[in-house]
Amino acid sequence: MQKTPTLQDVARIAGVSTATVSRTLSNPKVVHESTREKVANAVRVSGYRINRAARNLRTQRAHSILVLLPDLANPFFSAILEGISISLSAKGYSMLIASTKQVHASGEQLVDYLDDARADGMIVLDGGLTPEVVGTLENASDSKPVVFACEWIENGKFPSVRSENRRGTKAAVKYLYDLGHTKIAHIAGPEGNVLMHARKDAFLAEMKTLQLELKPEWLVSGDFSLDAGRIAAETWIAMHDRPTAVFCASDQIAFGFISELSRCDFKVPKDVSVMGFDDIELSERFIPPLSTIQQDRTRLGKTAAKIVLDWLEGKSDNPTIILPVTLIKRESTSGPSN
Amino acid sequence: MQKTPTLQDVARIAGVSTATVSRTLSNPKVVHESTREKVANAVRVSGYRINRAARNLRTQRAHSILVLLPDLANPFFSAILEGISISLSAKGYSMLIASTKQVHASGEQLVDYLDDARADGMIVLDGGLTPEVVGTLENASDSKPVVFACEWIENGKFPSVRSENRRGTKAAVKYLYDLGHTKIAHIAGPEGNVLMHARKDAFLAEMKTLQLELKPEWLVSGDFSLDAGRIAAETWIAMHDRPTAVFCASDQIAFGFISELSRCDFKVPKDVSVMGFDDIELSERFIPPLSTIQQDRTRLGKTAAKIVLDWLEGKSDNPTIILPVTLIKRESTSGPSN
DNA sequence: TTGCGAAATGTAATCGATTGCATAACTTTG
DNA sequence: CAAAGTTATGCAATCGATTACATTTCGCAA
Numbered sequence: 001m002q003k004t005p006t007l008q009d010v011a012r013i014a015g016v017s018t019a020t021v022s023r024t025l026s027n028p029k030v031v032h033e034s035t036r037e038k039v040a041n042a043v044r045v046s047g048y049r050i051n052r053a054a055r056n057l058r059t060q061r062a063h064s065i066l067v068l069l070p071d072l073a074n075p076f077f078s079a080i081l082e083g084i085s086i087s088l089s090a091k092g093y094s095m096l097i098a099s100t101k102q103v104h105a106s107g108e109q110l111v112d113y114l115d116d117a118r119a120d121g122m123i124v125l126d127g128g129l130t131p132e133v134v135g136t137l138e139n140a141s142d143s144k145p146v147v148f149a150c151e152w153i154e155n156g157k158f159p160s161v162r163s164e165n166r167r168g169t170k171a172a173v174k175y176l177y178d179l180g181h182t183k184i185a186h187i188a189g190p191e192g193n194v195l196m197h198a199r200k201d202a203f204l205a206e207m208k209t210l211q212l213e214l215k216p217e218w219l220v221s222g223d224f225s226l227d228a229g230r231i232a233a234e235t236w237i238a239m240h241d242r243p244t245a246v247f248c249a250s251d252q253i254a255f256g257f258i259s260e261l262s263r264c265d266f267k268v269p270k271d272v273s274v275m276g277f278d279d280i281e282l283s284e285r286f287i288p289p290l291s292t293i294q295q296d297r298t299r300l301g302k303t304a305a306k307i308v309l310d311w312l313e314g315k316s317d318n319p320t321i322i323l324p325v326t327l328i329k330r331e332s333t334s335g336p337s338n
Numbered sequence: 339m340q341k342t343p344t345l346q347d348v349a350r351i352a353g354v355s356t357a358t359v360s361r362t363l364s365n366p367k368v369v370h371e372s373t374r375e376k377v378a379n380a381v382r383v384s385g386y387r388i389n390r391a392a393r394n395l396r397t398q399r400a401h402s403i404l405v406l407l408p409d410l411a412n413p414f415f416s417a418i419l420e421g422i423s424i425s426l427s428a429k430g431y432s433m434l435i436a437s438t439k440q441v442h443a444s445g446e447q448l449v450d451y452l453d454d455a456r457a458d459g460m461i462v463l464d465g466g467l468t469p470e471v472v473g474t475l476e477n478a479s480d481s482k483p484v485v486f487a488c489e490w491i492e493n494g495k496f497p498s499v500r501s502e503n504r505r506g507t508k509a510a511v512k513y514l515y516d517l518g519h520t521k522i523a524h525i526a527g528p529e530g531n532v533l534m535h536a537r538k539d540a541f542l543a544e545m546k547t548l549q550l551e552l553k554p555e556w557l558v559s560g561d562f563s564l565d566a567g568r569i570a571a572e573t574w575i576a577m578h579d580r581p582t583a584v585f586c587a588s589d590q591i592a593f594g595f596i597s598e599l600s601r602c603d604f605k606v607p608k609d610v611s612v613m614g615f616d617d618i619e620l621s622e623r624f625i626p627p628l629s630t631i632q633q634d635r636t637r638l639g640k641t642a643a644k645i646v647l648d649w650l651e652g653k654s655d656n657p658t659i660i661l662p663v664t665l666i667k668r669e670s671t672s673g674p675s676n
Numbered sequence: 677t678t679g680c681g682a683a684a685t686g687t688a689a690t691c692g693a694t695t696g697c698a699t700a701a702c703t704t705t706g
Numbered sequence: 707c708a709a710a711g712t713t714a715t716g717c718a719a720t721c722g723a724t725t726a727c728a729t730t731t732c733g734c735a736a
Contacts, residue, residue: 019695020714021693052693053394056721060391073420096433097434098423098433099423116388230623255623259627287624344721370683389722392691397724705711
């Protein structure tokens with residue numbers, strides 16, 4: 001019922017000064033064992049809990065990290081969040097979440113989170129920030145860590161963690177080629193997105209390496225959504241010279257694509273082989289199970305958090321880390337029929 | 339390069355006291371217009387940002403709310419988080435996220451978030467907390483708001499927001515019945531879960547109302563996962579008297595179920611009609627598109643946040659709010675084939 | 677012009693922990 | 707045994723905003 005006990009209370013009960021209590025709690029080895037016990041006992045008796053607001057003020061640390069998503073409702077990010085959270089909570093940090101859309105909508109500046117001592121650093125999963133926002137962040141990141149994960153800013157000075165988009169893409173195309181496909185299309189991500197570029201460029205490069213013809217209409221632009229896949233399916237259906245394989249820039253696209261084809265009575269992989277990118281949980285259980293390039297999302301998250309925390313502790317080599325991907329062969333791909 | 343300006347700095351530049359600056363910022367109408375302008379100008383010149391740690395300490399508010407998930411990697415929660423975030427950020431609150439698993443693993447107590455001034459309140463999406471944890475939360479919630487969303491604690495004293503699980507379930511069964519099905523199975527959620535109970539009980543009640551026979555083996559227990567659906571499919575295949583329709587406690591279960599059936603060359607809805615519960619984004623694009631009971635997850639989140647915020651402002655009627663669900667008819671259901 | 681209430685502003689204590697510096701207690705050493 | 711060095715503890719300033727209370731200023735009526 002009474003207000004929560006403070007350091008003062010603990011000090012009084014233990015018969016020592018607040019300085020000693022504080023030291024006992026944060027750096028036990030500098031106090032005498034007997035004092036340590038008295039304090040530990042007083043803490044137990046009083047049910048003392050540290051007041052983080054007070055500590056945060058004094059230490060100039062928020063002990064929390066902001067994670068910025070492009071879109072909270074997108075399930076692609078869940079596993080990444082889990083990875084981040086694991087790393088953060090192991091070090092006693094909390095995870096704040098916000099989405100670009102909403103920060104923008106509420107009229108706040110992103111950099112405020114850093115400037116107003118709400119967060120000590122930031123993990124950004126959105127490579128689509130406007131140049132001004134990136135600019136203010138670059139300034140802020142002279143003193144506060146900002147790390148990109150999955151996506152990144154071209155020519156930006158931020159460290160980042162990402163998957164081998166290039167190698168994954170090439171492996172996918174090569175795999176389709178080895179299955180016997182020569183007419184391969186790509187459904188790309190949203191215009192201007194770094195991932196979209198990385199994957200599209202790698203796709204073009206690999207097609208060239210394999211000396212495969214690429215009709216312009218086989219390069220479909222979209223975004224990473226289900227609906228982009230659906231629209232691409234309509235496009236595919238309308239083609240006179242249909243590619244026999246399609247490499248989608250995300251699993252969601254692939255789902256939308258296959259779903260729409262199926263609605264129109266086309267069969268995957270009989271009529272067209274389809275590959276995705278990501279390997280989200282459902283891919284294994286889609287109908288047909290989706291061949292895809294697997295990203296280790298949890299590890300992506302853990303790694304991003306580690307970079308931020310290391311940076312906060314002074315180890316600032318600001319690396320760009322590229323994590324391996326794996327080609328997963330399932331039943332949405334086969335050799336071309338005849 | 340220099341340190342961020344404080345209220346003091348603004349006061350000095352504007353030629354007024356810190357008290358006046360503070361009032362200008364938090365309650366502008368009590369200061370004279372001319373002063374207001376001086377202060378506004380000083381804020382602009384100095385680039386002042388409030389230090390939240392300091393404000394939090396003084397006001398005894400963290401201006402953030404903890405959202406507790408059972409499992410961060412589960413995409414079902416994404417849309418709920420979005421709803422929560424919208425409501426919170428509109429009122430200047432931040433959203434902290436943690437998962438039951440990890441809080442537990444890190445040896446922290448859940449209630450610490452409230453006790454150590456990290457969060458002003460809590461939204462819990464996990465009805466599976468242990469009774470001790472619930473107990474400590476109940477104590478804490480004398481002073482701090484704790485609200486359950488989606489799931490809840492039976493006989494607990496927490497307000498909650500949830501969907502019409504009962505009505506949704508009955509509507510699903512009735513719909514299958516109206517299509518002509520009389521042999522209907524249910525794949526339930528995890529043992530001990532309140533949602534699982536609510537839906538199973540409603541299922542049993544409706545079967546009784548419709549005077550349909552229910553063989554014990556038609557009541558399959560599982561959890562809400564894809565894999566539970568896969569296992570249930572094996573069970574279904576092995577039955578001698580197979581139900582012609584299956585009502586799954588979640589869309590994920592339904593996906594797993596259909597996926598496995600499809601792998602074994604059964605057709606949905608020809609061989610069996612399948613319904614889900616939730617209407618997650620992908621349901622519309624699954625193959626076949628899934629008939630299901632739609633929960634408004636965004637609204638669930640918004641409402642939960644609203645209850646917490648109202649409570650913080652003193653409006654404490656602590657309501658239990660039950661949101662309407664909608665029956666969505668798609669192609670995973672049809673009349674039984676003879 | 678004086679006086680009084682209302683409006684505007686200022687002074688300084690406060691929130692609760694951390695930490696530089698000073699001091700006390702205790703060891704070691706010549 | 708005294709001097710020097712170590713170790714343990716305490717004192718009090720500090721982080722940066724908020725706010726109760728005191729004081730000043732202003733407007734208006736008599």
